[in-house]
Structures are given as structure tokens and as C-alpha cells.
Amino acid sequence: MAETKYTEDHEAVYVDGDVAWVGITPYAQEALGDLVFVELPEVGKSLSKGDEFAVVESVKTAAEVYSPVDGEVVEANDNMPDDLELITKSLADGGWIAKIKMSDASQLDGLMDEAAYQDYLKTLD
Amino acid sequence: MSAESKIVEMMEEDHKPEHDGDRGLHYEENLLWEKEHSDSSGVDLPEPAGLKSRTGVAERGNIGLPQVSEPQALRHFVRMSTWNYSIDHGFFPLGSCTMKHNPRLNEKIARHPKFAHIHPMQPESTVQGALGLIYELQEWLAELTNLPGVCLSPAAGAHGELAGMMTIRRAHEQKGEIKKRKIVLTPDSSHGTNPATAVTCGFEVRNMPTKETGILTVEAFKEALYKTDPDGADVAGMMVTNPNTCGLFEKDIIEIANLLHKAGGYFYMDGANFNALVGKIRPGDFGVDVMHINLHKTFSTPHGGGGPGSGPICCTDELAQFMPVPTVVKIGDMYKLETIEDRPESVGRLKGYQGQFGMHVRALSYMLSHGADGLKRVSEDAVLNANYILRQLEGDYYAPYADQGPCMHEALLTDKHQKEHGVQTLDIAKALIEKGFHPMTVYFPLVLPGTMLIEPTETESKDSLDRFITVMKDIANEAETNENAADHFHSFPHSSPRRRLDEVKAARNPQLRWKPA
Numbered sequence: 209m210a211e212t213k214y215t216e217d218h219e220a221v222y223v224d225g226d227v228a229w230v231g232i233t234p235y236a237q238e239a240l241g242d243l244v245f246v247e248l249p250e251v252g253k254s255l256s257k258g259d260e261f262a263v264v265e266s267v268k269t270a271a272e273v274y275s276p277v278d279g280e281v282v283e284a285n286d287n288m289p290d291d292l293e294l295i296t297k298s299l300a301d302g303g304w305i306a307k308i309k310m311s312d313a314s315q316l317d318g319l320m321d322e323a324a325y326q327d328y329l330k331t332l333d
Numbered sequence: 334m335s336a337e338s339k340i341v342e343m344m345e346e347d348h349k350p351e352h353d354g355d356r357g358l359h360y361e362e363n364l365l366w367e368k369e370h371s372d373s374s375g376v377d378l379p380e381p382a383g384l385k386s387r388t389g390v391a392e393r394g395n396i397g398l399p400q401v402s403e404p405q406a407l408r409h410f411v412r413m414s415t416w417n418y419s420i421d422h423g424f425f426p427l428g429s430c431t432m433k434h435n436p437r438l439n440e441k442i443a444r445h446p447k448f449a450h451i452h453p454m455q456p457e458s459t460v461q462g463a464l465g466l467i468y469e470l471q472e473w474l475a476e477l478t479n480l481p482g483v484c485l486s487p488a489a490g491a492h493g494e495l496a497g498m499m500t501i502r503r504a505h506e507q508k509g510e511i512k513k514r515k516i517v518l519t520p521d522s523s524h525g526t527n528p529a530t531a532v533t534c535g536f537e538v539r540n541m542p543t544k545e546t547g548i549l550t551v552e553a554f555k556e557a558l559y560k561t562d563p564d565g566a567d568v569a570g571m572m573v574t575n576p577n578t579c580g581l582f583e584k585d586i587i588e589i590a591n592l593l594h595k596a597g598g599y600f601y602m603d604g605a606n607f608n609a610l611v612g613k614i615r616p617g618d619f620g621v622d623v624m625h626i627n628l629h630k631t632f633s634t635p636h637g638g639g640g641p642g643s644g645p646i647c648c649t650d651e652l653a654q655f656m657p658v659p660t661v662v663k664i665g666d667m668y669k670l671e672t673i674e675d676r677p678e679s680v681g682r683l684k685g686y687q688g689q690f691g692m693h694v695r696a697l698s699y700m701l702s703h704g705a706d707g708l709k710r711v712s713e714d715a716v717l718n719a720n721y722i723l724r725q726l727e728g729d730y731y732a733p734y735a736d737q738g739p740c741m742h743e744a745l746l747t748d749k750h751q752k753e754h755g756v757q758t759l760d761i762a763k764a765l766i767e768k769g770f771h772p773m774t775v776y777f778p779l780v781l782p783g784t785m786l787i788e789p790t791e792t793e794s795k796d797s798l799d800r801f802i803t804v805m806k807d808i809a810n811e812a813e814t815n816e817n818a819a820d821h822f823h824s825f826p827h828s829s830p831r832r833r834l835d836e837v838k839a840a841r842n843p844q845l846r847w848k849p850a
Contacts, residue, residue, distance in 0.1 A: 239782055244840035267836040268759075268776040292841065 212299060213316055214325035215276050222299035226313060228277055229304040232264060232295065235329055240266040243292040248284040249306050255279055257315055262305045264295070275308060277315045283307040359830070362412040365399040366847060375403040416830060418771055419637070424797050428743045428774035428786025429524070429578055431608055431630035432637060438702055439633065439695035448694050453686035457669060464668035467687060468661040470697045474626060474647050477708075478604075479617030482653025484660050485645040486688035490605055493625025493644030494530040494572075496657050499680045500623055500648060501570050501599045502534050503655040507678065510597070511569075518557050518571035518598075520549050522579055522778040527572040527603055536569055544780045547579040547734040547745075554589045558596055565596030570622075574603035576610070576741035578778040578786070579734055580719065590620025599623065599652070607631045608790075609716055609742035612709030616647075623648035623656075628689075632696035643692035654678045659687060714791035715742040718798060722787055725802045729809035733781055742790075748783035755819030756812040758783040763833060764811075767826035768804045 213221045218236035222229040237243075245265040255261055255275040262273040284306045288294045297303035310316075320328060355361055401409070419425070425432035443449065451460050471483040487493040498517075505511040517531035520541045528538040541557045543549055558565040571593055575583045583589075590600050602616050602624035608631040610616070616624050628643040629636035636642050648656055658679045659670040670687055673679060703711060716739070723744035727735045731749035734740070748758040762772035762785075774786040789798055815821045826832065 242837040244837060267840055269779055 211321065213276075213319035213321060214328075215274070215319055216328065217274055219273060219276055220299055220303075221276050221316070221319060222304065223313075223316060224307075226310050227282060228279070228308045228310055228316070229299045230261075230273070230276060230306055230308060231299050231304045232273060233325070234296075236271070237296060240264060240271060241268050242266055243295055245270075246288050246292065246295070246305065248286070248289065249281045251281050251284055253281045255281065255308060261308075264305075273305060276319060277308060277310045278312050279308040279310040281306050282309045360412045360415070361830075362409060362416075364847060365401060365406075365409055366849075368399060368401065368405070368409075374400050375406055423769075423771065424789075424793060424801055425637075425771050426773045426787045426789055426801065427771075428580070428745075428788040429605060429777065430637070430774065431605075431627070431742075431788060431790060433608075433630075433633060433790035434792035435633050435635045435695075436699065436702065439698040442698040443691050443694040448691070453690075458667075461668055463690065464661050464670065466697055467690070467693055468663055468668055470693050470700075471661060473697065473700050474645060477611055477615065478621075478624065478626070478647040479615035480621065480624065480647035481650055482648040482656055482660075483645060484648075484656045484658075485643070485693060486657060486659065486682075486684040486686075487625065487644040487646060488684050488689055489642035490603075490625055490627045490630075490644040491526040491530065492642075492683065493627075493646050494526055494601070494603065495533065496644075496680070496683055497601050497623040497625055497646045497648070498530050498534040498536075498570075498572075499657070499683075500646070500652050500655045501601060502536075503678070503680050504599065504652055505569055507655070513567055514569035514597070516561075516568045518554070518568060520573060520577065522547075522577050522780045523572060523574060524578065524603055524605060527574070531572060539568075543577070543579075547581045547737065547780070548577065548583050549573065549585065549589060551585050551588055551592075554585075555592065558592060558598075565593075565598065568593070568596055568598045570599040570601055572601045572603060574606055575616070575619075576606045576743075578606075579745050579780065580740040580743035580786070580788075581734060581737070582609075582741055586619050594620065604647075605630065606742060609712055611712045612705060613712050617649070623652055628692050628696040632699045634692045634695040634699075641689050641692065643689040643696070645688070655680060657681060657683045661687070711791050712742075715789075716740075718789040718791060718793060719744045719787070721795075721798055722789055722802060726805055726809075729806050730785070743786055743788035745778075746785045746787065747781055748785070751809065751812040752783065754812050754815075756822045758785055760822035760825065761785065761808055761812075763825040764808045764822060765804065766829055768807070770801055770804055 211223060213223065214233060218233045220231050220233045243264055243266050247263040249261040255278065257275060257278050259275045260272040261275050261281065264271050264273060285304055288305065294302045420432045420434060448463065451463055457464065467485055471485060474483050475481045484496065487496045502511065505514050515537050516539050517536040518539050518541055519527045519531065520543045522543050531538050539557050539560065541549055541553045543553065558568055561567055573583060575586055577583060593600055599622040600620050602621040604624040604626045607626050611631060623646055625644045625646045628634050628645065629640065634643060646656060654676060655678055658673050658676055658681065661668050662671050673681060700708065719742050720739050723732060723735060723740050726746060730746040732746050734745060748761060751761065758775050762775050765772045776784060777786060778784055812818050812822065
């Protein structure tokens with residue numbers, strides 16, 4: 209069964225074969241507040257791990273979303289700009305921002321699993 | 334029903350729109366288009382007869398301008414102006430914005446007919462006094478910053494940033510290094526205009542983390558400087574605000590500036606917070622190559638609707654050849670506005686004429702009326718007032734950097750304690766409105782969640798600070814002790830002309846154009 213992984217910057221990653229579905233965690237959504245804007249990446253854009261690929265904006269602030277892996281954007285969630293509540297759904301249910309075809313799936317090994325991420329959240333303010 | 338919710342209900346009843354709100358000489362006001370129109374008009378013009386438009390449109394239809402008489406138009410705008418809030422109403426503690434009193438002496442001088450009635454296209458020989466004033470202001474700014482190149486024309490702080498970064502870009506172009514120097518370093522606490530300006534000038538931005546300490550450390554700087562080149566030879570420069578947006582002085586700045594210069598980069602200082610340093614320390618002495626100054630903040634010229642702003646830049650001798658034209662130069666006894674022919678290496682002109690002359694008059698008036706010793710005292714009092722607020726409130730609110738020592742001209746708090754009771758920064762801001770104070774800057778800087786940045790400025794009395802502190806303590810106490818704190822706070826404000834506005838809806842579905850109902 210596919211597993212969801214997490215980054216320290218609060219990206220959530222759902223792994224579907226060699227494609228990573230990337231969104232933001234409930235913690236990030238809570239910190240941002242209600243979203244008012246999402247800037248999606250262009251399909252075909254090649255990314256290195258750590259590259260900014262999307263921007264999510266709320267009335268409080270704007271935040272970059274970073275790619276957790278090297279790869280290429282194969283799909284952007286075109287429904288999201290018109291339906292910002294999608295971000296609150298789980299990745300598999302439409303909460304993803306972009307799908308990235310990974311060139312090195314072993315990079316996922318450096319990410320946290322659910323339990324590790326929950327422990328990580330406890331260390332934050 | 335609790336007494337409180339009953340009051341809330343009564344107030345909601347009170348604030349139904351459509352002129353039922355006209356109570357106690359406080360007026361609701363519709364848009365001009367929504368007024369009931371008569372055929373009255375402020376001006377009667379005869380119908381143009383037999384005229385054919387040169388654009389080929391023979392007849393103009395009704396374009397639907399509202400028809401109101403002169404007193405109706407006057408009352409419309411005056412009524413709306415009563416909904417405004419300004420520093421002339423009361424305390425305005427916006428962090429990073431320096432809303433301080435604008436001395437009326439400045440206004441008197443700026444309105445003097447010999448300043449107010451001159452025209453920028455007059456021959457220079459007839460405006461020698463005005464050019465002399467600009468020259469004098471350039472000299473003052475050069476002295477206060479120890480940066481001898483001064484260009485007064487940028488029309489706002491962000492415009493000054495653009496002028497400064499274009500100047501740095503031109504310097505790299507002249508050295509033939511612009512192709513390899515693509516990166517500009519900024520701390521994550523920077524004003525949003527810093528990275529925006531760097532990108533506008535064709536650079537890439539690299540962030541430097543400051544969350545742990547609130548200031549830029551030598552380690553964080555080195556990591557960013559040498560990240561992709563062992564000598565930092567791909568870095569064009571850095572943009573740093575000092576004191577920074579956490580209200581802290583960057584104490585390692587000399588070492589950082591030295592490392593940057595060694596790598597061949599230039600140091601741009603965002604001078605938005607220069608009001609904490611004036612007369613105490615000169616940016617040219619801690620390695621700044623170019624900076625802007627907000628005359629409308631540090632030197633008390635009006636802004637926030639009263640403007641216009643004015644954002645001169647000051648730079649080193651090396652960079653002065655590249656900064657925008659014009660500056661005022663003195664040749665013998667005569668003053669002259671230079672042109673691009675006088676300084677062909679310049680990035681060129683960024684603003685019509687000489688900049689916001691009325692603001693130059695006000696700023697110099699402020700400097701001369703305070704004198705060198707007075708300006709120093711201004712900085713000291715601004716810092717003293719901010720520290721008074723910080724120490725009074727650090728027990729009630731989380732003050733992330735308070736244990737590092739004194740702050741500079743602004744105090745940083747967050748909603749960390751109140752959030753445990755469901756009360757967030759936005760709720761605290763709305764509660765402040767209810768209790769008669771304009772809120773501080775909220776959710777900025779972005780280094781920590783729920784920040785509140787308070788800049789009291791030197792012009793507030795102790796009495797005014799004490800009243801603000803009392804209300805802030807009351808709010809913290811209410812958040813902690815009210816059993817239903819979250820709901821209680823979410824209902825604020827109650828007494829303002831409008832209750833809590835739906836900011837999310839406004840951002841998601843903005844109505845940018847009025848349409849008939």
C-alpha cells in the first residue's frame with residue numbers, strides 16, 4: 209500500500225509508483241489559514257530537490273512549496289485554483305498540488321513517515 | 334441569553350446599513366452612484382452644438398456619471414473621510430511603518446509660497462534657493478549615513494530599493510561580472526520588497542534563516558555565500574534591513590559585510606528602520622555600499638494616505654557614478670540639476686524632475702529644527718519607548734527575542750500563549766479596535782507564526798504608551814480567563830462601523846467594479 213511521507217517544510221508526499229503526488233500537511237494549512245490563491249507549476253518543468261514549484265497564499269501570508277525530489281512535473285491540479293478547499297482533502301482525494309515523476313525514488317528515504325512527522329511537530333513552537 | 338450576547342445582538346440591530354446607521358452624528362455613506370439622483374449638478378455646461386468629434390464618434394451617449402450638486406459632492410467625501418484613521422486621531426503602533434507625528438512646522442515651511450508656487454520647469458537660475466535646499470538635504474543625508482553619493486529622486490522606499498539595486502547591477506556590468514553574479518542574499522525576516530526588488534533587477538534570491546536568533550549569524554551568512562561557489566563569486570550582493578524586522582540590531586554586520594566585500598558582492602541596506610540609528614551610528618561605517626532612506630518615516634514627512642513618499646538613496650564614492658540622475662551639484666556659487674550627459678555611467682532617470690520636492694522641504698525642516706543633537710535624541714527616545722512596551726508586555730505575551738537584551742525601535746510579540754485558548758493574533762488586533770486602538774502590524778515578520786510588531790515611535794507620551802499597555806494586558810487576561818475565549822474574541826469588533834470583515838471572501842471573490850444592483 210502506498211504510504212504518505214512528510215518533509216520538514218510540511219510538504220506531504222503520496223507515492224504512486226515512480227510518481228510523487230505533493231501537497232501540504234494539515235499543520236501547514238492550519239498555520240496558513242484559509243487559502244486565497246494557489247500558483248501551480250507548469251507541466252513539463254524539471255525540478256531539483258528543494259526547488260520551489262508552487263506558491264500557496266492566505267490572507268496572512270504567502271508560502272512556497274518545495275519539491276521533495278528531483279524530477280519532472282507531469283500534472284498540476286488545475287481544479288485547485290477554483291476550488292481552494294481541495295487543499296484540505298487527503299492527497300489521494302484531490303489534495304495534491306502537483307504530480308512529479310521522480311528520477312531518483314531513493315530520495316524518498318530521507319523523508320519522514322507519519323509517526324516521525326508527528327514527533328517532529330511536537331518539537332515545533 | 335447572556336448579557337453580552339444580548340448586547341451583541343442589539344449592536345447588530347444598530348448597524349443595519351442604509352442610513353439607519355446615521356446615529357450620534359456618525360454617518361453611513363453610500364457610493365455616489367447609489368445616491369438618489371436629481372437633475373442637479375455642480376456645473377452646468379451648454380450642449381456642444383454642431384461639433385463632430387475628431388475621433389469620429391459623432392454623438393456621445395450618456396456615460397452615467399453621478400449627478401450631484403456641489404454641497405452633495407462635498408458632504409460625500411467629507412463623510413467618508415470621517416471613516417479614516419490617522420496618526421492625527423491617535424496612537425498608530427504599526428511596526429515597520431513608523432507612524433509618527435508630522436510636525437506642523439514642516440507643513441508651514443512647505444506651504445511657503447516661495448516653495449509651493451515654483452514650477453519644476455522654471456529656469457534653474459530662478460530656483461537657486463530650491464536647488465540649494467535639495468543640495469543641503471543631500472549633504473545632511475551624506476553626513477548621517479557616511480555615504481557621500483546621494484540621489485533624492487526616488488519617490489518611495491521600494492523605489493529607492495529599485496534605484497539602489499539597479500546601481501549595484503550597473504557596477505557589476507561595468508566590471509564585466511554581471512553574467513556570473515546572479516544571486517542576491519536576503520534574510521527570511523526581510524521586507525517582501527527586498528526579494529521582489531532583487532528579482533525585478535534580474536537576480537535570483539537566496540534566503541538566509543534567522544529564526545533561532547532573530548538576527549543574521551555569520552554561520553548562516555557563510556553557508557549562503559559559499560553555497561554554490563567556494564569563493565562566493567556568483568553572489569552579486571545582499572539586502573539586509575538593520576535594525577531588522579524583528580526590531581533587533583544586526584550585531585555581526587561588520588564581519589558579514591567584510592566577508593561579502595571579500596567575495597566581490599555589494600551590501601544593500603534597507604533603511605526603513607534608520608530612525609533607530611540616526612545620529613548614533615553611520616551605515617557607511619559598518620560596510621553598507623548603498624541604502625535607501627524613507628524620508629516619510631525617519632524624517633517625519635507624511636505618509637499612509639497623506640504622502641507622497643520619498644525614498645532617497647545614499648551610496649559610496651565607488652557606486653555614486655552609477656546611481657540615478659539627477660542629483661543637485663554645486664558649481665561655484667550656482668546649483669544645477671545634473672543630466673545624463675553629466676554622468677553617462679548612471680543607470681539613468683527613474684523619476685520626473687527632481688523627486689518629491691515638498692517632502693525634501695519637510696525633511697530638511699525636521700532636521701534643522703531638531704539639529705544634530707535633537708536627531709540623536711529622537712533615535713534614543715524611539716528605542717526607549719519600544720523597550721518600555723516590550724518589558725511591560727513580555728509577561729503577558731510571548732516575546733521571542735526578549736531574553737537577548739534590549740530591542741531597537743520596535744517590539745516583537747507573538748500569540749503563542751493566547752493560541753492555547755483559541756485566540757489568535759487576528760483576534761487580538763480586532764479586540765484592540767474594539768477597545769479604541771489601531772492594531773499593530775500583524776503576521777509580519779514571517780520568521781515566526783502569529784507575530785505582532787509594535788513600533789511606538791518617539792512621539793508618543795508615556796501616558797499614551799501606558800494606556801495601550803493596559804489594554805493589551807486586559808486582552809491577554811480576557812484570553813486566559815474567559816471560559817469561552819475563542820467565541821468571545823471572534824465576535825470582535827462590536828462598535829466599529831463594520832463588524833468583522835470576511836477577509837477570505839474578499840480575497841477569493843473580489844468585486845473590483847461596481848455594478849448596478
